Amino acid sequence: MEAIRSYLDNIFANLPRTKEVLRAKEEMLANMEEKYLAYKEEGRSENEAIGSVISEFGNIDELLSEFSIEQAVPQKTLRTVSKQEATDWLDLKRRSGLMVAFGVFLIIAGAAAVVFMGSMGHSEFGNYSLPVSTGSAMGVVLMLLMVVLAVALFIYSGMRLERFKFLQEPFILPDAVKKNVEDMKDQYTKTYTLAIIAGVSLCILAPLAIILPVVFLENTPVSQWVILMLLLVGCAVFIFTYFGSIMGSYDQLLKTGDYSEEPENKIIKAVSSAIWPLAVLAFFLMGFLGGLWHIAWIVFPVAALLFPVFITIAKAMKKE
Amino acid sequence: MISSDVIRGYNDLIILSLLTDQPSYGYDISRQIRTISEERYIIKETTLYSAFNRLEKQAYIESYSAVGKHGRQRTYYRITEKGRAYYREKCEEWILIKKVIEKFVKE
Numbered sequence: 001m002e003a004i005r006s007y008l009d010n011i012f013a014n015l016p017r018t019k020e021v022l023r024a025k026e027e028m029l030a031n032m033e034e035k036y037l038a039y040k041e042e043g044r045s046e047n048e049a050i051g052s053v054i055s056e057f058g059n060i061d062e063l064l065s066e067f068s069i070e071q072a073v074p075q076k077t078l079r080t081v082s083k084q085e086a087t088d089w090l091d092l093k094r095r096s097g098l099m100v101a102f103g104v105f106l107i108i109a110g111a112a113a114v115v116f117m118g119s120m121g122h123s124e125f126g127n128y129s130l131p132v133s134t135g136s137a138m139g140v141v142l143m144l145l146m147v148v149l150a151v152a153l154f155i156y157s158g159m160r161l162e163r164f165k166f167l168q169e170p171f172i173l174p175d176a177v178k179k180n181v182e183d184m185k186d187q188y189t190k191t192y193t194l195a196i197i198a199g200v201s202l203c204i205l206a207p208l209a210i211i212l213p214v215v216f217l218e219n220t221p222v223s224q225w226v227i228l229m230l231l232l233v234g235c236a237v238f239i240f241t242y243f244g245s246i247m248g249s250y251d252q253l254l255k256t257g258d259y260s261e262e263p264e265n266k267i268i269k270a271v272s273s274a275i276w277p278l279a280v281l282a283f284f285l286m287g288f289l290g291g292l293w294h295i296a297w298i299v300f301p302v303a304a305l306l307f308p309v310f311i312t313i314a315k316a317m318k319k320e
Numbered sequence: 321m322i323s324s325d326v327i328r329g330y331n332d333l334i335i336l337s338l339l340t341d342q343p344s345y346g347y348d349i350s351r352q353i354r355t356i357s358e359e360r361y362i363i364k365e366t367t368l369y370s371a372f373n374r375l376e377k378q379a380y381i382e383s384y385s386a387v388g389k390h391g392r393q394r395t396y397y398r399i400t401e402k403g404r405a406y407y408r409e410k411c412e413e414w415i416l417i418k419k420v421i422e423k424f425v426k427e
Contacts, residue, residue, distance in 0.1 A: 020373075024369055024373070027346060027369060027395055028346075028365045028369055030346065030347075030394065030395075031346035031347045031350065031365060031368070032365060034392075035347055035350070035351075038347070038351065056362055056364055056365060057365045057366065058324070058364025058365050058366030058367050059364070059366055060366060062364075062370050063366045063369060063370050063373075066370040066374060
């Protein structure tokens with residue numbers, strides 16, 4: 001039975017999904033299933049029954065001329081995504097999302113490490129006094145090690161996903177598989193919403209981690225609250241990246257959300273691929289050239305806050 | 321086996337004839353065509369559905385949804401008065417064609 005359904009799915013995959021066409025498909029599927037059951041009852045084997053039913057399907061062009069649809073022959077035959085491939089993709093994307101999210105967290109934690117090691121030199125931690133320059137230098141080394149690990153994770157997960165590069169081109173998702181993925185996405189939406197709420201809450205709480213102690217505690221070393229804030233932001237970014245990547249894996253298959261087939265906004269695309277490398281660059285420039293390690297971390301939260309603002313503005317301008 | 325090209329103009333007649341006595345549905349029609357033609361003509365799914373679609377558009381048949389014997393939801397078709405008239409017209413046309421062609425057929 002499944003064979004008949006996927007046969008029809010493939011035949012109808014390139015046709016416009018009008019009410020008329022969908023009805024034709026449903027009707028013919030019902031007929032073919034009944035015919036298949038009757039053949040089985042006559043004592044034909046599974047394969048014989050399916051073979052006969054499919055050989056008696058006819059020619060789809062006949063139906064199209066009836067509906068006066070020009071067969072929308074795609075320039076090249078589109079790749080069909082099998083059920084197995086869809087499952088593999090979702091699975092792989094979940095794992096690579098975890099790696100990327102961890103990598104991003106490492107980078108932010110690296111910034112926290114610089115602040116931490118630098119602050120050791122201010123003898124704010126009592127006995128662990130270090131010369132300021134030594135502390136900062138060790139912090140930078142530690143951070144660079146974490147960045148190296150993060151970049152390794154990015155490259156590794158990117159290479160694992162290489163196999164699914166064809167999903168960036170137009171492709172066909174058979175109806176049966178599509179239904180399946182839609183159900184999975186529906187189930188996931190609740191988790192995703194909760195995760196986003198948690199992430200946004202963390203982002204809002206993060207600045208408070210500095211503001212509150214500075215206002216209410218006297219003589220408190222700011223640096224340790226900066227570290228706390230960075231770690232909170234790191235957790236938030238981890239959540240956005242990991243859960244967002246899973247949501248993205250559904251959207252990419254279903255061509256919804258960010259992956260819908262609307263013409264893409266080139267400016268947004270360019271900026272979104274450049275913003276984080278630029279932020280890292282600014283961080284290093286401020287640190288190495290300006291010696292501003294204690295404050296350079298600010299570029300990350302600033303970038304994180306400005307980016308959504310920019311996207312909203314860019315989208316609004318495009319609409320006008 | 322009759323090829324679908326040759327019989328094209330008469331699918332309407334065949335289907336309407338099967339609907340004259342009682343309403344019926346897709347698979348049943350194709351099964352009857354097969355049995356009555358003694359397996360000489362097996363109508364293709366696309367041919368059958370195109371015919372239903374065309375006949376319904378011209379108001380020769382009407383479709384409705386009903387639950388069949390085994391609890392299956394099916395689309396049934398019934399013939400209309402206009403359809404009966406068209407059927408008779410097609411039958412007369414065939415009788416004429418048969419007479420004419422007969423004269424050219426040498427045994």
